Amino acid sequence: MEFLVGQITGTTQIKLNMFVVNTAEIRWFYKGDMPVSFKKWFSCLDGYFEDQEERIDHYFCMPDQSKLGIKLREGRFEIKKLIFNEGILSSKSAEGIVDAWKKWSFKADEQEGLSTFKDEPEHWIDIRKKRLLQKYVPDAIETWVPAKKGPYPSEGMNVELCNVVFSGIHYWTFGMESYGPESRTVNLLRSGFRKIFFDPPPLPLALEQSLSYPEWLCVLPHQK
Numbered sequence: 001m002e003f004l005v006g007q008i009t010g011t012t013q014i015k016l017n018m019f020v021v022n023t024a025e026i027r028w029f030y031k032g033d034m035p036v037s038f039k040k041w042f043s044c045l046d047g048y049f050e051d052q053e054e055r056i057d058h059y060f061c062m063p064d065q066s067k068l069g070i071k072l073r074e075g076r077f078e079i080k081k082l083i084f085n086e087g088i089l090s091s092k093s094a095e096g097i098v099d100a101w102k103k104w105s106f107k108a109d110e111q112e113g114l115s116t117f118k119d120e121p122e123h124w125i126d127i128r129k130k131r132l133l134q135k136y137v138p139d140a141i142e143t144w145v146p147a148k149k150g151p152y153p154s155e156g157m158n159v160e161l162c163n164v165v166f167s168g169i170h171y172w173t174f175g176m177e178s179y180g181p182e183s184r185t186v187n188l189l190r191s192g193f194r195k196i197f198f199d200p201p202p203l204p205l206a207l208e209q210s211l212s213y214p215e216w217l218c219v220l221p222h223q224k
Contacts (some may be wrong), residue, residue: 018104018105018106019104019105020102020103020104020105021102021103021105021179022083022100022101022102022103022179022180022181022182022185023080023100023101023102023103023177023178023179023185024086024098024099024100024101024177024178024185024186024188024189025098025099025100025101025175025176025177025178025189025212026089026096026097026098026099026175026176026189026193026210027096027173027174027175027176027210027211027212027213028094028096028173028174028175028205028206028209028210028211029171029172029173029209029211029216030171030172030173030209031169031170031171032170032171032172033163033170033172034161034163034172035172035202035203037202037203038161038172038174038201038202038203039132039161040202041199041201041202042132042134042159042161042174042201043132045134045159045196046134046146047133047134047135047136047144047146047147047159048134048135048136048146048147048148048149049132049133049134049135050131050132050133050134050135051132052130052131052132052133054128054129054130055073055074055128055129056126056127056128056129057071057072057073057126057127057129058071058072058073058124058125058126058127059071059124059125059126059127059213059217060123060124060125061122061123061124061125061217062214062217063218064218065214065218066082066212066214066215066218067081067082067214068080068081068082068214069081069212069213069214069217072124075107076105076106076107077105077106078103078104078105078106079103079104079105080101080102080103080104080213080214081101081102081103082099082100082101082212082214083100083101083102083182084099084100085097085098085099085100086098086099086100086186088207089189089190089193090207091193091194091197091200092197092200093197093200093201093204093205094193094197094200094201094204094205095205095206095207095210096205096207096210097207097210097211097212098186098189098190099212100182100185100186102182125166125217125220126166127164127165127166128164128165128166129162129163129164129165130162130163131160131161131162132160132161132162133158133159133160134158134159134160135147135156135157135158135159136156136157136158136159136192136195137153137155137156137157138155138156138188138191142191144157144191144192144195154180155178155179155180155181155184155188156178156179156180157176157177157178157179157188157189157192158176158177158179159175159176159177159192159196160173160174160175160176160177161173161174162174162175166220173216174201174205176189176192176193176196177189178192
């Protein structure tokens with residue numbers, strides 16, 4: 001799908017290619033360095049493992065707005081909107097809030113045009129990230145198996161462990177994201193939650209630390 005963005009960028013008009021994805025997500029944030037024991041537990045999961053290069057994501061600052069997220073990431077303009085809150089998932093070692101989201105991702109044909117979104121840097125928050133991923137897809141009998149390289153599957157699950165740095169302060173986050181048809185994402189996440197926490201992590205994940213990225217960005221300035 002393609003359309004033109006003109007009003008947002010003033011006199012610059014950018015042709016954008018767009019794709020949309022439905023997700024269900026659960027996530028926790030902690031201040032400080034990532035525990036070595038947690039990283040070891042994560043590395044022993046059986047998904048398709050990715051150790052991604054460090055990157056910087058640029059988030060549009062929207063104080064008190066926890067239902068919408070806007071960011072620039074590696075040449076893409078990404079928007080996520082909260083569709084509904086599903087409630088709480090819990091196990092002996094983890095308790096967190098499940099949210100369903102719709103995400104739009106745009107890749108500009110003229111990459112330099114993206115810089116026009118950042119003409120006022122005071123409205124943006126720069127977050128440095130170093131992500132580890134475990135990727136899964138459901139097989140024919142709906143058992144989670146490691147994803148493979150190749151075309152983006154129609155449904156699946158990403159499990160993420162990430163170091164994040166804001167204004168020189170270190171945090172770490174653990175999250176799970178299922179994707180696919182809107183009617184299936186929550187059930188996929190429930191199933192994935194049971195799999196991942198069958199062998200509990202070395203540290204419990206507490207409900208009070210369960211936040212989406214937009215929620216975390218709202219409280220982030222108060223943690224400096």
